[in-house]
Amino acid sequence: xxxLATRYKDLPGFGGFFIVDEPYNPSPYAHxxxxxxxxxPDAYVNVNFLPGAAxxxxxxxxxxxxxxxGLLKNGxxxxxxCYCFPEGGGVNEHGLFTNYEDIRRAGLITGCDTAVYVxxxxxxxxxxxxxxxxxxxxxxAALAYGVKEIKFFTWGTPTTDEGNxxxxxxxxxxxxxxxxxxxxxxxxxxxxVGTHL
Numbered sequence: 001x002x003x004l005a006t007r008y009k010d011l012p013g014f015g016g017f018f019i020v021d022e023p024y025n026p027s028p029y030a031h032x033x034x035x036x037x038x039x040x041p042d043a044y045v046n047v048n049f050l051p052g053a054a055x056x057x058x059x060x061x062x063x064x065x066x067x068x069x070g071l072l073k074n075g076x077x078x079x080x081x082c083y084c085f086p087e088g089g090g091v092n093e094h095g096l097f098t099n100y101e102d103i104r105r106a107g108l109i110t111g112c113d114t115a116v117y118v119x120x121x122x123x124x125x126x127x128x129x130x131x132x133x134x135x136x137x138x139x140x141a142a143l144a145y146g147v148k149e150i151k152f153f154t155w156g157t158p159t160t161d162e163g164n165x166x167x168x169x170x171x172x173x174x175x176x177x178x179x180x181x182x183x184x185x186x187x188x189x190x191x192x193v194g195t196h197l
Contacts, residue, residue, distance in 0.1 A: 001032055005039035016044025022081075023048065026064065030071035037074035048078040048117065048157045051099050062102055069110025078106050081117035081153055084138065085130045089139070098143040107146065116148035120179060121157065122166035130168040132182030139186055143197060150190070151185075 052061040084100040107114040122129035
């Protein structure tokens with residue numbers, strides 16, 4: 001891992017490392033994150049957690065988040081996703097705010113920054129395509145819970161072999177959709193308040 005990190009360390013335009021998405025027990029991956037951050041302290045390192053509903057209780061979920069955060073030696077970010085726009089309409093506020101509160105608490109306990117994926121695509125049979133207002137609501141709610149990094153599931157529309165997804169921020173030809181223009185407007189507002197947060 002050190003050899004890999006060293007190879008990318010001074011590469012212009014390099015952003016970071018993807019380690020794993022949604023492991024039930026993230027703790028074994030802390031070793032990899034520690035090495036990557038040791039060699040490349042400014043790199044983005046992605047270990048993304050499942051939402052709390054995947055665990056038997058909120059206490060177990062909080063313990064998983066804190067166990068991982070406690071293993072990080074060179075700083076780190078606790079990241080999770082929680083998709084709150086169900087296909088039938090409305091917002092799953094209970095799921096959204098329960099998860100945001102749990103990651104907020106884990107961040108305070110461990111001293112880690114927090115990150116969330118907001119839902120920016122629909123999936124037939126599960127989630128509806130969010131509107132610009134939905135995204136603004138989701139992103140501002142994340143800021144209210146102290147989140148330092150907002151990510152999107154997904155920026156580009158997934159290919160048809162990845163599932164039955166609706167159009168996202170960019171369409172399958174990588175052309176901006178209406179949602180793209182909404183995200184640009186929302187990001188301007190976030191940048192305006194970001195320095196205060």
